[in-house]
Amino acid sequence: MFLERYHSIQDNKVLISARQGSLFAKEVAGDFNPIHNPDERRFCVPGDLLFALLVAHFGLSRKMTFHFRSLLGDSVPLTFREDDDGMIRVYDDRDKVYIEVEREGESTRDQSIIEHLIRSYVAESGKNFPHTLKPLMESQGVMFNPDRPMIMYQSMNLSLTTLDAPEPELELGQATLVPDGKRGNVTLDYRLMSRGKEAGLVSKKLVVSGLRDYDPNTMDAVVEQFYRLKEKAWD
Template structure:
């Protein structure tokens, strides 16, 4: 199964280490958000990894919505609970705290090659969020996140598929919108899912930007320079496959 290298199983529960989560963010999603660095003070498992684990375990449905309820740190034992009707999935810890809530409907495929191809396509869009999309979006509104602690997090993701068997799927950005509310920014990214030259679905991602301040070209240039420096030094920042913990 594609995502097996990104988690281990301990006492029947899924556990994601910081190196595993960081490797997924950088090597699969192309996401160099500092919050996914293993030594980050407020380390967070990427939402794209939880998305990938859910669709790999429960299949890809025609209609799915993913709502991120809490930030997930490293090493938390997780359970994946499905309701009796199968329409809702919760990712929770041993105390019942919900990290991800998934609702789904419509047709379903369990074909792992189809799911892997779609998952890789879906999460790869994260690697284009910054600087390609977010930088001009923030600039046009005269705001930016804290250059010392940039906070960009998923709030929700949703998808609507016209067909489940889509060969070589690609996400094409259709619209990007930023709503500024004080020091918080709400970003909506809408995509067309393309396959063989046709639109076969729609995808929407909602992100939260924290600690907004007045836009500073010099500070933004420094952030972008650091982003590409980290990307170029990917091996040092987790691009090597992490060792599997015992029980994997």
């Protein structure tokens, strides 16, 4: 599967190097957040890559809820397992949990269906900034710290009416940002479309940290840097 490029297996553990995580962010998600650069001191693996690996390994179910518990750094040995309570969790060697998943209903392991869904979902995630979050922050009069932009997954809910959804695309329905002190709680609701018909719903919750008053000039500079990094990545 296409995910082989973005992780490795060593001693029956999954490892994601900083380079692999960065490649996934840029090549699959179109995400150029500096926190996914391999030489970034605060580097973390994209949450979308953990989501993709879990679905590829355990299959796609009609209903799935992903809870993102901790940020994952460079080359941490990981164990993916289904526990006695039915939850799927990703652990490191110290039993720290990075993501856990609830699932129910019919499932499929068809790798073609799974890959198409992963690519559609992750490509839409890459549009979070600046396409979706910039106007949201502007409308609320807040923005993240431009020197340390931090946008983190909290959870994602997937509810499918069918597992046979060719050419899936996510269509943004509603987006909200609720400031709460120095953090902003973001909810993004999508319809999963397949050849013009609704095939399910997707809801994501994100946290934007380090909120401060919105400054249009500063935000414009952040957006310009984003596109410079994007152009540089494809040079």
